[in-house]
Amino acid sequence: MQLARLRLGRITLVLCLLAILGVRLGDLGDRGMSNVFTALLLLAAALGLLLAFALRRSLPLRLRLGVLVALAVLCLAGFQLVRIEGVSGEMIPRFAWRSGGRSGAQPGTSGRVLALGRPASSDFPAFLGARRDNHAAEARLARDWNVRPPRLLWRAAIGVGWSAFAAAGGWAFTLEQDERGQCASARSIATGEVAWSVVLDEPFAHALGGAGPRSTPTVELEDAGGDGRVYAQSAWGRLVCLGARSGALLWSHDLLAEHGLSRARETELAQYGRSGSPLVVGELVVVPAGGEPAANQAGLVAFDKRSGARRWVSPPRNLSYSSAASATLAGVPQILIVNEASLSAHALDDGRILWEHPWPGRTSGDANVSQAVPLAPARVFVSKGYGGGGLMLALEPRADGGLVTRELWHDSRLLRTKFTNVVVQAGFVYGLDDGMLECVELVTGVKRWKEGRYGHGQILLAGELLLVCSEEGEVHLVDPDPERPNEVLGRFHALEGKCWAHLALAGDVLLLRNDTECAAWELPTGD
Secondary structure (H helix, E strand, O other): OOHHHHHHHHHHHHHHHHHHHHHHOOOOOOHHHHHHHHHHHHHHHHHHHHHHHHOOOOOHHHHHHHHHHHHHHHHHHHHHHHHEEEEEOOOOOEEHHHOOOOOOOOOOEEEEOOOOOOOOOEEEEOOOOOOOEEOOOOOOOOOOOOOOOOEEEEEEEOOEOOOOOEEOEEEEEEEEEEEEEEEEEEEEEEOOOOEEEEEEEEEOOOOOOOOOOOOOOOOEOOOOOOEEEEEEEEOOOEEEEEEOOOOOEEEEEHHHHHOOOOOOOOOHHHOOOOOOOOEEOOOOEEEEOOOOOOHHHOEEEEOOOOOOOOOOHHHOOOEEOOOEEEEEOOOOEEEEEEEEEEEEEEEOOOEEEEEEEEEOOOOOOOOOOOOOOOOOOOEEEEEEEOOOOOEEEEEEEEEOEEEEEEEEEEEEOOOOOOHHHHHHHHEEEEEEEEEEEEEEOOOOEEEEEEEOOOOOOOEEEEEEEEEEEOOOOEEHHHEEEOOOEEEEEEEEHHHHHHHOOOOOOOOOOEEEEOEEEEEEEEEEOOO
């Protein structure tokens, strides 16, 4: 009997090791999932070995019990001394001492009225920029950072969260979470000083995704350089419009309550928290409402940007972590949105669906995060992680005057942009494919190169050059050239810690943050 147990244990161990080898050598489409499966298999192998040791009667009972008790004490001590502070984009746990606590901003009480500058073409007033295309078109960065390196303007503590900055009128607006809850705040781009900070909602936290708000505010200033409005959404779905100068509440909507979603059901449908950044288009502000088709709830919802009155709701589609974008394609103005399991386009006047294409995903599983990229005159590119890859669609007219999609190419091995978005430059698309920078020919879907491991950081096209911020906070200046793989022109370490938030570039000032710190760097220009 004991011999049979030993053989069974050895066979189980060998099978676990072979399974681990298969996982590491295979392609699951996501390095994070490979790490999860590897960890589970290693745990199974370790438990199997421990069980075999405990049942081995040839060893003294006192020895076996002593080892088991010692391991139990070590595990208990480790649990009491160390905590998991989150995970990386590849699902690798990050540990910290329990006694150390978290750094970050303290509750703010400042309530100053801002002196807003006039809106400028170099502003970065929304998620991914004014056109939501991940491109600071007017930037003219120097190619040589050795002669004049980037200069730190300021670094400051910030509340937890993954909201990026929206920059306009000399001020940077973001969302963060402190002891009061989820807050919107305004900081001076020049000094980092917080002028106002107002509470939007109760705190939000997730064991893997981390704590705090996720979406980025949208800022719209008045042409006369007076006041303006800041539109923001909390992770619990509270949409607000604030006065840009003081943070005064102008109007608000509780999207969960208004669309029949309890917080328990919301957590089941979108466990990582609402991430949709408000889209301002014409007189409307548009966000995903997050509705289940079976419950006949809403997909997108549009409000009057000044009064907050609801203008329309679109047919129900469960939300993803993407944000709405506006475009004119095939001659038709439309709003694009990546839903939980589809990509759809909607009419600006009433939200009706103009066209829809399947884009499989589960918001609490293999989530859709990346934006749809409109490509005039009549094409759309979209990408995702978890083995989804890149997809190029063409829009063609129907006999009834509507539009229909035609798939030009789809490759699940390319541009698996888990937390990030791509940029398009000179007929090529660049993105972080499961953490590595990749260049793909836009028309054909042919990969030109894949090189440089940056982790699950962020990228931004600045003029004709590419800024790549690694997951560890190192910023690289890359010349996006299909003939020269990962041509790094310069680099500097901007922040310490996990950098998941998108970049913002206001003029020559790069604004970035992680979940404890934010910083502004002046980038050299002129070449």
